[in-house]
Amino acid sequence: MGKKFIKKLFVIAFALIFTLGIILTGCGNKNNEQPSTPASQKEQTKKELAQGVTDTTVKVGTTLALTGPVAVIGTPMLHGMQAYFNYINDQGGVNGRKIELIYKDDQFNPAVTVQKTQELVEQDKVFALVGTLGTPGLLASMDYIVQKGIPDVYQGSGSSKFAIPFKKNYFPVQPNYTTEGHVLAQYAVDNLNAKNIVIIYQNDEQGTEGLNAIKEQLEKLGKSDLLKAAVPFNTTDVDFSTPVLKAKEANGDVVILLGTAKPLAGIAVKAKEIGYKPQFLASYVVSDLTMFKLAKDAWNGAIVAGWAYPIYGKTENEPKVKLFLDTIKKYFPNETPSGYHVAGWIAAQTFVEGLKRAGDNLTWDGFIKAMETFKDWNDGLAYKLTYTETDHSPQRAMYFMKAIYKNENEYTYEIITDYIEPK
Template structure:
């Protein structure tokens, strides 16, 4: 890999923009002043709502720090077409009412050009209508809900992470093949995460599922749900949970002598964060003397991005360099990488647009080509498909070692389509024009 100084050399190089259909009709297009909102000759203002506090903050607080580090690196190396990226992060505490307030601020006071990576299903659902009515590009939502992939209703909104149904399909197929005959219990967040995940995993395991237990992210307690999973006899426990509740579930299970095979999705299985939370939760209990990594050893995880523990991956190594320079003292986690990939993809699109930046050209450019980079699976962003990443790999956490790859990345759809292998020409950082490549 090239050094940071070398790969930064082409940051100010313009790339000609491609063109395709306008996402809105002429009658619905925003006023000319609006399409360049937030853009000046030397900066572009973008915003995001993130749970810097509240029940989702453990782990997810690192999404915006990861994105910030990449933007700081880009800005220190000349910006994009001479513009600095002005990244405004607002705390919504994972509360939809606060999401609406901070989004109003970002649109009306900060006059953002685009929203990037707004985090959470119930939170972002509360503002998606406003963003689209105002003509604000709403890129790479940090949630696997299907709502972001509705281009006819929400032409300005685009998904990012693999949706919950696709991810659960791959999990269900893997469990059916590798844990045949085992009973399966589900623990899931009581919003769109639950139904969307069920529609995927039940395609392969409906007859094997013996428990459906939900939780409220505002209620930090899982004693009853974990006890019910144990009573059901579930050999495999699939936790469609954010990191705080995955850690809580694993620790509570150990406390009552329940030791299933835990399976976690990409949005909850950040091992570094989950282990830190388990250590915190275990204080003052009989488990406080147990190394926290012992609780996550053997955890099966699905993922669509390179993981922080995969040190041989060129993108992980590249991001680690940036992290060490711009996030000194902060942990380097999977959610850090998640934010870094979002920032990279957004910056790639800005680079491709060229110096004449406006909202309509941004979306035309996003829709116009296949985007490759850090992701392990194909990324969908076209006029008719706003779904984002299209599949996952399956790995198993091994304490003190790199994750063990159990199944190569595979892709599928959100309905009843097959789960398929694929070929992806995945570039290294130095092959990407943003970071020094020429093609």
């Protein structure tokens, strides 16, 4: 009897935990689902407008991971977007239209991304997709989005596939791994005067795309002989001594690291352990502060690429940075503004700029034409965006920062170059 009772109690407890979990995540979704407004449909007949646009509103949608491991990126990115849209709406919107953002959690699961994207386009009838996140999901839904022709501004991904081959309705903003590889190679040659370059790369899309780009640029500069070794590693590896030892054996003085934070931190720690101290040069993927928390002083002196306008240090008081910092503080007072907030902010900013330029010509075609008038647009936190009728390549220039680690509580990146554009 007692045994059964305890068993039952346990089952009930678990059932409770699970329902609670489901309700909690469910709530997140419900909050943002806008009540359908039949009134707005009447207005639509007056002018020819695309779906999701009325005289007073523009509806946009996004998919990001708001639960699961990638939620640490998805949540601040969403908040960055919301902060900018709120700021614009508080000023009365764009041409009298307020922006409604509908967001869906895809849990970084490509199958869910595809489904949520279709929901946004077909049920919620959004005007455009803005600030979506996660390479696998975005690639999975790409065919559908291209076929629909709906404008897609800013993909939170470093893949070059959104720009190459050319896609009429895609407007990538953050540099892709190809662009980054070009800048990394150039910087290693021109500024670091590298004699022996070694590349340690993650055995996946990010790593191989970056690797090829670095080789490409070195060839272009006529410096292919500087590359002494390219060593892959797997994200599931526990021990990183092999790549580190190979780099050491090749006498690498500049070691370019392409990958995610966890393995790269493991590599930096291993190098320190065996007493190997090359100049590390790393992808912007690890440009947030995680590396300091994981690798500690092994990361001191490493140089990391950056692309979004820096928000700390010397630039802190520039108007466009101050606007960002103040707005985040206003709407999300408990959050420390991070690079992910900046990403969302830039996505929203770029879309709003396109919306302003399109004026009342709010068809998909009209919006795309307006986006294609961007020429070195530099008012936002992205750097010199240019889109033409035949080329929607993202930002090309990047800058570099040096890691400074003093102790467990004092560490930062210091900006050491201006924006560098690959030759």
